[in-house]
Structures are given as C-alpha cells and as structure tokens.
Amino acid sequence: NAGVTQTPKFRVLKTGQSMTLLCAQDMNHEYMYWYRQDPGMGLRLIHYSVGEGTTAKGEVPDGYNVSRLKKQNFLLGLESAAPSQTSVYFCASSYGPDQPQHFGDGTRLSIL
Amino acid sequence: QKEVEQDPGPLSVPEGAIVSLNCTYSNSAFQYFMWYRQYSRKGPELLMYTYSSGNKEDGRFTAQVDKSSKYISLFIRDSQPSDSATYLCAMTVLYNQGGKLIFGQGTELSVKP
Numbered sequence: 001n002a003g004v005t006q007t008p009k010f011r012v013l014k015t016g017q018s019m020t021l022l023c024a025q026d027m028n029h030e031y032m033y034w035y036r037q038d039p040g041m042g043l044r045l046i047h048y049s050v051g052e053g054t055t056a057k058g059e060v061p062d063g064y065n066v067s068r069l070k071k072q073n074f075l076l077g078l079e080s081a082a083p084s085q086t087s088v089y090f091c092a093s094s095y096g097p098d099q100p101q102h103f104g105d106g107t108r109l110s111i112l
Numbered sequence: 113q114k115e116v117e118q119d120p121g122p123l124s125v126p127e128g129a130i131v132s133l134n135c136t137y138s139n140s141a142f143q144y145f146m147w148y149r150q151y152s153r154k155g156p157e158l159l160m161y162t163y164s165s166g167n168k169e170d171g172r173f174t175a176q177v178d179k180s181s182k183y184i185s186l187f188i189r190d191s192q193p194s195d196s197a198t199y200l201c202a203m204t205v206l207y208n209q210g211g212k213l214i215f216g217q218g219t220e221l222s223v224k225p
Contacts, residue, residue, distance in 0.1 A: 004155075031210055042217065043156075048210045056208060090155050097211035098143040098204045103155035 002026050004104035006091050012110045013081045021076040021107050023091030031094045032074040033058070033101060034066060036087040043090065049074055050097065081111045115139050118201050118216025127225050131188040135201035135216045138182065142203035142214070145177050147186045150198045150218070159199075160186070191223045 004025045013019055023032065034046040045058030049068040063085060065077045074093075078085060088108050092101040118135045125131055133147075144163055148156035160175040162168045168175045176185040188195055201216040 033210075042215050043213070045207075045212055048207075050209045056210060058207075058212075092213075094211065097209070098206050099211070100144055100146050100158055100161040100204070101211075101213055102158055103148075105155040106153075108153075 004091055004093055004102055006089075006104035006107050008107060009105070010108045012112065013078075014112055015081060015083060017081050018077070018079050019081065019109075020078075021089055021091075021109075023074045023076070023093075023104060024072055025074075025091075025093040025102075026072065027093060027095075027102065028071070029093035029095050029102075030071070031097055031101075032068065033092040033094075034064070034074065034076045035090045035092065036060065037090060037106070038087050046076065046089075083111050085109065086111045113138065114217075116201065116203060116214050116216045119219055120217050121219040122222065123219055124222045124224060125191055127191060127193060127223055129191050129223070131186075131191050131195070131221060131223075133186040133188075133199050133201070133219050133221070135184050136182055137184070137203060137214075139203075139205060139214075140182075141205050143206070143211075144204045145175070145184050146202045146204075146213075147173075147175055148200040148202055148215075150200060152197075156200060156202075191221075193223050193225050196222050 033048040035043045047066040052071040094101040146161040165179045174187040
C-alpha cells in the first residue's frame with residue numbers, strides 16, 4: 001500500500017553540487033508531477049510527465065531537469081544547486097491529466 | 113485575483129465541534145474538486161474528491177460543491193484532535209498535455225481536547 005514514495009527524505013547540499021531526487025509510484029499512473037512548496041507561495045509545478053519517456057515544463061522549471069525512463073519512476077535533477085532551490089519537493093501522480101493527484105511525503109532540501 | 117480563494121484561518125475549535133471549511137473559485141474550466149489534508153512535515157493527503165455539484169459523504173467528512181455559485185465546502189462532524197492539520201482545497205484543470213492542480217492557500221485547523 002505504498003502509493004507514492006520519495007527518496008531521500010532530507011538532504012543538505014552545498015551551492016554548486018548536484019543531486020537527483022527519486023519518485024516511485026505503484027498505482028500504474030500515467031501522469032507524474034514534481035512540485036516545490038515554499039512558505040507563502042503554496043505548491044508550484046516544476047515539471048511533469050504524461051507517460052513513460054515524456055517530460056514537459058511546468059511553471060517554475062529553471063534549474064531543474066527530469067527524466068521518466070520507466071513508467072513508475074520520475075526523477076528530478078539539480079545540476080548546480082543554488083540557495084534559492086532550498087524547498088520541500090513533492091512528487092505526485094494521477095491516472096488522467098485532470099484527475100486527482102496523489103502525493104508523496106516530500107524531500108526537504110537545504111542548499112547552503 | 114487568485115483563481116481559488118480559501119478562508120485562511122487559522123481555525124481553533126473544541127473537540128466534537130462541527131467544522132466548516134470553504135473555498136471559492138473563478139475558473140469554470142475546473143474539472144475535479146478536492147480536499148487535501150496536510151500534517152506537519154508530510155505530503156498532502158487526498159481526503160475527498162468530486163466531479164459534480166452536490167454532496168459526497170465519507171464517514172465524518174462531507175464535501176459539497178456548488179458549481180453555479182463556484183463554491184466548495186468541507187464539513188467535519190465530531191471533530192477530533194487528530195483532525196488538527198492544514199486543509200487545502202484544490203481543483204484540476206487541463207494544462208498543455210497534462211493537468212495542473214490549483215490549490216487554495218490552506219486553512220490551519222486546531223481541534224482542542
């Protein structure tokens with residue numbers, strides 16, 4: 001009964017370092033999403049995928065890249081981390097494009 | 113003007129009270145209407161969702177949608193301390209080839225024993 005699983009849960013990086021956040025879902029959903037949540041800004045869509053092998057830009061894509069090599073996994077990469085990317089990152093998935101999304105528990109990322 | 117407006121709270125009620133949480137929206141293109149509950153340091157948890165106007169009940173929770181007035185509500189009966197969390201209304205809309213969730217600002221609820 002896992003749903004959406006995100007790893008790692010916490011990470012501290014130095015400016016300029018790179019890292020990859022992993023999202024895995026076991027609900028056979030076609031659509032997957034990456035959001036960031038910041039105080040006073042709510043949840044903002046970074047990138048999303050409409051199926052295996054596809055990715056698309058959301059509202060705040062700069063500084064991030066994504067890949068969806070397998071249907072159940074959606075990876076978010078930071079090539080050169082910046083302090084402005086300190087945030088809580090949430091992954092979500094849905095059966096269809098306009099249907100309810102199911103969220104993971106987030107990755108708390110701090111960039112020093 | 114934001115597409116979704118939610119009563120910001122915070123809201124503090126005694127255990128056993130009936131809680132009413134409300135959102136208004138402006139975009140007629142919204143498809144699904146949802147309520148999420150978010151505990152501190154956790155992800156948003158999908159509580160209820162509905163596609164059409166009317167009421168939907170699940171245990172102590174009732175979701176109400178009025179598309180003509182562009183208004184949605186969540187009622188919690190016999191509230192418990194474990195209901196203390198931030199409640200987010202959300203609506204889906206088609207976005208390019210995918211979909212996008214538009215969230216309200218969230219209402220922080222505290223249920224006192």
